[in-house]
Amino acid sequence: xxxxxxxxxxxxxxxxxxxxxxxxxxxxxxxxxxxxxxxxxxxxxxxxxxxxxxxxxxxxxxxxxxxxxxxxxxxxxxxxxxxxxxxxxxxxxxxxxxxxxxxxxxxxxxxxxxxxxxxxxxxxxxxxxxxxxxxxxxxxxxxxxxxxxxxxxxxxxxxxxxxxxxxxxxxxxxxxxxxxxxxxxxxxxxxxxxxxxxxxxxxxxxxxxxxxxxxxxxxxxxxxxxxxxxxxxxxxxxxxxxxxxxxxxxxxxxxxxxxxxxxxxxxxxxxxxxxxxxxxxxxxxxxxxxxxxxxxxxxxxxxxxxxx
Numbered sequence: 611x612x613x614x615x616x617x618x619x620x621x622x623x624x625x626x627x628x629x630x631x632x633x634x635x636x637x638x639x640x641x642x643x644x645x646x647x648x649x650x651x652x653x654x655x656x657x658x659x660x661x662x663x664x665x666x667x668x669x670x671x672x673x674x675x676x677x678x679x680x681x682x683x684x685x686x687x688x689x690x691x692x693x694x695x696x697x698x699x700x701x702x703x704x705x706x707x708x709x710x711x712x713x714x715x716x717x718x719x720x721x722x723x724x725x726x727x728x729x730x731x732x733x734x735x736x737x738x739x740x741x742x743x744x745x746x747x748x749x750x751x752x753x754x755x756x757x758x759x760x761x762x763x764x765x766x767x768x769x770x771x772x773x774x775x776x777x778x779x780x781x782x783x784x785x786x787x788x789x790x791x792x793x794x795x796x797x798x799x800x801x802x803x804x805x806x807x808x809x810x811x812x813x814x815x816x817x818x819x820x821x822x823x824x825x826x827x828x829x830x831x832x833x834x835x836x837x838x839x840x841x842x843x844x845x846x847x848x849x850x851x852x853x854x855x856x857x858x859x860x861x862x863x864x865x866x867x868x869x870x871x872x873x874x875x876x877x878x879x880x881x882x883x884x885x886x887x888x889x890x891x892x893x894x895x896x897x898x899x900x901x902x903x904x905x906x907x908x909x910x911x912x913x914x915x916x917x918x
Contacts, residue, residue, distance in 0.1 A: 621678055629683035636675030644668035736866030740858050742851045746830045748873060750799040751882035754780045756873045757797045757828050760858060763865045766792070779816055783826075793824035800831045801851075807836040814844055828854050885911045 624632045643664040651657035748756065758768040758781045767784040769791075781795035796813050798805055810827060817825045825846045832850045833841070841848040849857065858869060880889045883903040890901040890913065901913040 624675070624678050625682050627682065629679040632675045632679030632682055636672045636679070639671035639675065640668050643671070736859075736863055736870055739870055740855050740866065742830075742855055744874075745851055745855055746799075746801045748799065748830075748878050749881045750797075751887075752873060752878045753799040753830060754797040756869065757781060757795060757854075759869055759872055760854075760861075761795070763861055763869065779820070791820065791822055793826055794820060794822050795826040795828065798827075798829040798831075800829050803831060805829045805831065805833045805837055805848075807834060807840050810837045810840050810846070810848070813846065814840075817845075830854075881913050883909060883911050885909050 624635065648658075648661035648665055651661045745753070755770060758770050761768050761781070761783055765785070767788065769782040769784070771780060779794045780797045782791040783793040783795060784790070785792045794813070794816060796809070796816075798809070805827065810833075813825045813827055817823070823845055825844075826849070827841065827846065828849045830851045833848055838848060858866060861869070877889060881901045882888065883890050883905070886903055886905050886909050888904055890911075891904055892915070893900055893902040893912075899915045901915060903909040903911045
């Protein structure tokens with residue numbers, strides 16, 4: 611058992627080193643078993659027979675360490691590809707559009723709101739009512755659910771994380787297999803903050819972990835240059851506030867109206883507690899006004915209200 615762990619440890623070390631190191635180890639092992647040890651043990655009758663056996667299998671370490679070197683070389687190439695992404699060099703692959711043809715109707719998984727639409731958008735046509743300003747007036751959870759509703763409108767089935775840690779996923783999209791998501795969506799209601807490359811890398815990591823080949827990132831704000839370069843080099847779709855509004859405006863009038871009712875029905879501005887899934891309340895403290903959870907002190911989640 612200890613010998614097996616030692617071999618596994620040596621291989622793990624070699625995989626992290628340049629490929630030529632593994633090839634060198636293989637060649638040294640081959641030379642030792644094929645020529646050096648037989649020459650050293652030639653005068654000993656007992657060791658001479660062992661040396662003969664080693665000569666017969668001298669090719670084995672050369673083969674094993676050659677294979678390890680091949681894996682190390684492939685791993686190094688893959689790491690280089692990731693570095694190329696960071697510097698703007700694109701790997702060669704064919705990108706596919708995420709959205710299927712539109713036109714399917716909304717389902718009622720959350721239920722269409724029967725409440726009145728906000729005064730700010732009343733009396734306007736759906737396409738006129740949808741604007742970046744309207745989108746940015748939504749609290750984070752309503753924005754997340756709107757994103758899920760949009761993808762239902764273009765033909766997907768969606769599944770959202772109700773509350774608590776989302777693990778880097780806000781929405782899972784399904785098409786044909788209800789047990790296997792086709793894509794994952796991350797939503798950020800960041801009006802003033804840029805989405806950086808860190809968040810996009812995290813989405814790629816989630817895609818790998820979930821074995822999903824497509825990812826979508828939607829923000830009410832915008833992205834940094836590095837984030838756009840990284841997203842463009844991977845099977846992702848990055849939508850900023852204006853881009854998402856344009857997607858909604860491309861829907862049928864019926865679907866746009868349905869999304870308006872859903873997005874702006876009831877209290878769409880008060881933040882939702884990420885831990886409890888309930889609306890927060892405005893509180894005051896020596897440090898200023900903030901949104902706090904109704905379940906305080908059991909839940910201490912809060913959002914700082916910054917002056918405009």
